[in-house]
Amino acid sequence: MFPDTTATCHVLDNGLTVILNADSSAPVISTQAWVETGSIHEGDFMGAGISHLLEHMVFKGTKSFTGEELSQTVQAAGGQWNAYTSFDRTVYYIDGPADSAKTFLQAVLEMVFMPSFPEFEFEKEKDVIRREIDMGLDDPDSRASRLLFSTALASDGRAEPVIGHLELFNKVTYEDMCAYHAARYTTSNTFLTISGDFEEEAMLATLKELTKDIPRSFTKHATVQSEPRQLGQRTRRDTFAIPVSKLALSWQVPTLDHPDAPALDLLSTILGGGRSSRLYQRLREKRNLCLHIASWSWITAMGPGLFSVSAEVPTEKRDELQAAIREEITNLLNDSLDEELTKAKRMALSSQFKTLTSASGRASDLGSNWHEARNLNFTKDYLTAVDKVTQADLRRVCETYLLENTTLTVTSLDPEDKVAKTVTNKKAQSTREITSHTLSNGLTLHLCPDNRLPTVSLQGAMLAGMTSETPATAGISTFLANMLSKGTTSCSGEEIATALESLGASLKAGAGNNTASIGASCLKPDLETVLEIMGDTLANPAFHQSNIDFERQTQLAALQEENEDPASLAFRTLRSTIFEGQGYGINPLGTEESLAGIDRLGLTAHHALYYTASNTNLCIFGDIDPDTTVALAEKHLSQLKTGEKQSPAEQPLGKPLEIHRTLDKQQAVLAIGYPGADIASPDIHALDLIHAWCADMAGPLFTRIREDLGLAYYCSATQFHGHTTGLFAFYLGTSPEQLELAKHELTNTIHEIAEKGIPAKTLDSVKNSWLAKQALANQSNAAMARLCAVDTTLGFSPTHHRETAEKIKAITVEDTLKAAQAYFAKQQPTVVTVTP
Template identity: 50%
Template sequence: MDYPATAATLDSLPNGLTLILDPDPAAPVVSSQLWVETGSLHEGSLLGSGISHFLEHMVFKGGGRFGADELATTVQGAGGHWNAYTTFDRTVYYIDGPASGLETFLEVQAAMIFAPLIPEEEFEKEKDVIRREIDMGLDDPDDVASRLMFSTAFTADPRRHPVIGHRGLFDAITYADLTGYHRRRYTPDRCCLCISGDFDAAEVREKIEALFGGFVRGSGAEPVVPEDGVQLGPRRGRATFAVPASRVTLAWKIPPLGHPDVPAYELAAAVLGRGRSARLYRRLREERELALEISAWSWSQAGRDGIFAVSAEAEPEKRDELIAAILAELEELPSSAIDDELAKARRQIAASQFKTLTSASGRASDLASNWHEARDLDFTRRYLAALNATTAADVRRAVGKLTEDQLTISILDPEEAPAPAALKPASRHRPEPECITLPNGATLALLPDPRVPILTAQVAVRAGLVSETEATSGLNTLLASTLPQGTIRHSAAELAGRLESLGATLGAATGNNALLVQLSGLSPDVPVLLPLLAEVLAEPAFHGDSIEREKASQLASLRESLEDPLSTAFRLARHHLFKGQGYGLPALGTEESLANLNRLALSAHHSRHFQGRNLVIALAGDFDISEAKDLLAEGIGRLPEGSPWLPPAATTASDFEIEAYLPKKQAVLALAYPGCSALAPERFALRMIQEWCSDMAGPLFTRIREDLGLAYQVGATQFHGHDTGLFGFYMATDPSQVELAQAELSSEIAKIANNGIPEEAFERVRATVLSSLALGMQAPASIARLAAIDVLFGLPVTHHREAAGIFQKLSPGDVKSAAGALLEKAPVTVRVLPRE
């Protein structure tokens, strides 16, 4: 299966703006992405200040004929989902939505990117917002560990600085700095506009010329971007943080994209650390139990050094032994047989690349990235060909260059830890979904889609958080992590090896109402994949050593979540809202409950819930219906019929306030209300309320974040239960402003309770929700998940297709009534504050 050559066109306007047009009528959606070739590398005298990221924020404050609110409401009214991100070498502005909104999306992008207002009165307000974002990054161990690695590996290269900038340098940015940076860097000749989806190329080209053709080409030299010299010896960086386990990265600089060694390093990373059957995972986590988590990765850019690295988490006392073991594995690889592992790696990478072609957004990102890195729209195809042509000898030779002199080790330790010693053409016709029931009561939901040779099987089992007690808290999470760790017939290594040799993935997760198992792979492998899925479901081994390893990893995640302000706020809110039972239990469990979970508990839970009448298997993607029915009937038929498991009734509390304290810089506020059930008619109206409260054009964002600058993060969330769910509001703010922020949030909630969504905003919100539905039904994995959960709750397999019609019938009065009923009670309120 060769990666298909693109049918997209590459062109440019007279002012230098590059155009990539990729018409595809498979789904009535589009993705419009404008890539600006500027990022934190290009900040010149303002290097390290984060001005590129700051500018990304400020262009959302209006442009052209649009004010700030008009930008958001216009995009929302057209059903668009928009955002932006800044990296070292690019700033990308994207809008995904219905094909009918494309002209609107293009007008908005032209206005905000090339003719932004950048209002001076918003300058300091947005600075405060980003200061909160900087503080959040400093509270995030993943962010801190990443900063440590880059700042240790690079000495002159600007990538040693965080993209968001250093606080002191950021504070020094002036309004003139910001507007001048926009004038110099945001020019059409430095930009690429890439559009993928359902549109007419000739018509869209005319619209682009009209909207973008009048902007002037840039002038002046590019900034000088320093590069590191040759590394002459190992580099080490260490810091401590409030984390339960040590985070270790061993990194080596590798050549830029385009060098013949780059494919070899990507394959080496896959052989060493991609998946459960990879060498490092199998040997150092499963067999020697030195690592809690471990992976390897390779990252390359055009024109600049890349990074090959191994990243791991370990208990502090095993950290040094793990580092030595990783180095020993790297030293051994050049002299070992790796042909079978390379075949598996190529399959994994091909499967991952094919998945990008299942959505308009993925296709646009792939094409724009190809232009950005190589000025070749078929670069992905050529790169995959280079991977396939890379031999075992090439990989051995490349890994042999990873010497100690070129090594960078970065370690983020717990505070008390001692320092270390030393893609196919799309089909326009999709067969209709169908459901069948097997003799043992299991339901098969079949949703064929032959556009891309990818298949996803999603299993939903009636269980989840509500099936636990205080004593068994965390059981479903442990079961989900242990389930793929081997069967009665295959060890964990054998199972992982068989799956990953096919480029397939299998994983399990738990939610509030169900335990989910997902299998994804390439369509030709269905006869192998579906029997393996059935084997995992029906015959898990629950080996004691696997249980203990997963318990240790779950315990580390639990301890980390206890240090996260937002996680802590909602953990406490759920606990008090549901009186410590059912949905009020922590999904990761507690230290006490985890200590008592064992093979007997897992086996008993599996036996009770993994029964035919408790289980739905949804299959989406490219597969033969008759073949799939036969394979699943044979494999899943081994499960007993059993009896449907019925969850206990939930009881809720309200009007409760609690404060908690953590050694963090920001304060977090959470307000939790009893929500609705998964089948409640009002769930559609509450989805509208959630969107209204989470959108950049909604009341919480515009009032609390934009007008008052009180919060970087503010929004709403919800989940549906069997009988009662949760609807919550949250915000992160400066501790000194928490009282005002809480008052303002409560005031906005009261307005929503009394008024619902204003009529002038109602259609915009509806358009955004409808767009979310369309965007969420592109990939087989999403469709399978939606169908499995719907059918588990007794809804038709086509319910996800019918939801749009239900939202179309909602009126402002329906939403107002649902909001009033939801918010009539006093909430459970949690404030997480910095510890003095």
């Protein structure tokens, strides 16, 4: 039903792509230049709004026109012109009489490729944009939108406002802008769409004449960060001078090329597309829960997209409305959707037909098709897919995406006075706000003020650890972490130690299963000094040969000492077997062979790949002023190179085996291990309780095997959660002659746990014990900052650690049984024994 486009695509001699759509139905024309650059392409200027600044400055004059002449020429020719900048494009357009086509094209081509950039206009235009930034900060809809995008796309360039943050915008220089233009406004990165009353051959001749002085140019590569898979519900609330709350529920959804995209678009129409939609009629008109409500899907070529429901709601009804929205979504699974589906398809078709009624609409549609899909017929192809969507498809995508809590983001912008009345001082203190900021180099900063003591804790995490190593580089993460404080290109290790200790401050780096880390603590007045030292150690480690040689000896000694410990040998063997000697199966200390191969070149390469701004989250908790701290971090941490956010490697799993090792010691050690849960698994909280129970002196292992039978010196459990899998292991130490009986009893105990989970009479006490231990362990700012740093680096929200206690409280006996059966009954274990 939707027509094939009659547009044609051409490539000029200089590489510029031109899309022509001749239509003589009206004597008008639309000329558009699409530059495929936007705020997500700004690299080192991320968050500074340099793309938007550039959009403003090209109107200030070109090769042939001053700014005033340009405006007068377009106006005299009857042109209506403007431009916009978004996340991934900057578009310039002039619409007007068809006989002015050459004038419009000359203007738009010179604006894009031959701007004069009068320097005297630069600061004046920056002042204009500063006012625009202030206007955005004063606009509640803009603030609500920023809150949603910065939460739902926290690690993504789209989390930052297109117009930029004022403090970063202020740093952009005239030279920065000119260099950015040269890098991004190229013939390979730009295309024209022209629709209206013209002859194709004559238009191509005109374009050839107008572009003869525009040379072929290629785009400088820009690293674009996309949001990783969301691993848990994210919730953020903020306040503003508004009368009612602005609530949004958003779920991550796939990209435009995914087969579910058409169904998701139709589902958003059915839910909240207009006044006859389900949410509007049922929740606004019938239940009076909100003043306005709508749903929308934002699905683009770059993922993830968002499926959102937004509403204006009296604050006292906000939570009730949120629950009602979730209920209506659930109802979709059982309701007949025939009539609503037909209506939604008709609305989609009608909307697209309206686009084609004007030259500007046709040019925009073609530009969008080319930009998103490099397919001029994409609109028709997409509508064809929309027409094939069935009720079953709607229910499937609803169940797949909208009933999935781990991809849900909830934000609300609430009235200041009403929130103040409902929050006590004690509650405000116990849930201190965490704010997130992105530095100009891409480093993510999370700040939490706490003025109870004049101290500050800094905790940084990089996505690295064991998954960044190979058997040949085993131990390099630990090695590098220990080298950071041994000296930089400007400061010796002794000078670093003296500077810190003279302040009573500390700095320590390390490496674990999933992350590398750096932590520091200091008194409030010394924060800038410590930040300067931290920035220097992170960005500029010297890796002096003498320090490398000494660290190699130190780590080798630790490895040799570990080799003499039967428990260490058992666990190294267990992990190596379960993970096939890769990733989590690598010894963090390395091997004698791998340590011998670590050199300055290898350390430098590992550092350059993983110790980058885009791969780092830094949490600063304590007696801080957020604005001052952001400025200090920008000053001292911006030297860290932007780099790229790393992706953890898939972890292999080996076949379960029974392995026996010998070591000339008195004791025997038994370890029984299973592949465990990944960090996104819904089972992790049940497993945490099983682990706490089995590791406790009142738990089934200790009471049965050590206390009742006297078969072991120690008996416990251990676990960790990884990127795609984890480990859960039981272990004991015993005398060689009791090993078989101890193994029999431990195996029976594991089987009993797999059959029953945690008994009902025991579960509450296990929860209380777990909660108490966590409260004691995490009462300091350092501990909370460490949790926040690791969580955000792994893809969780900054407040994820605050949600764990409630999730633990919600675990049932059935949850523990389900988890125990999944990991201990349905999987075969790897068993390792070490005997004299």
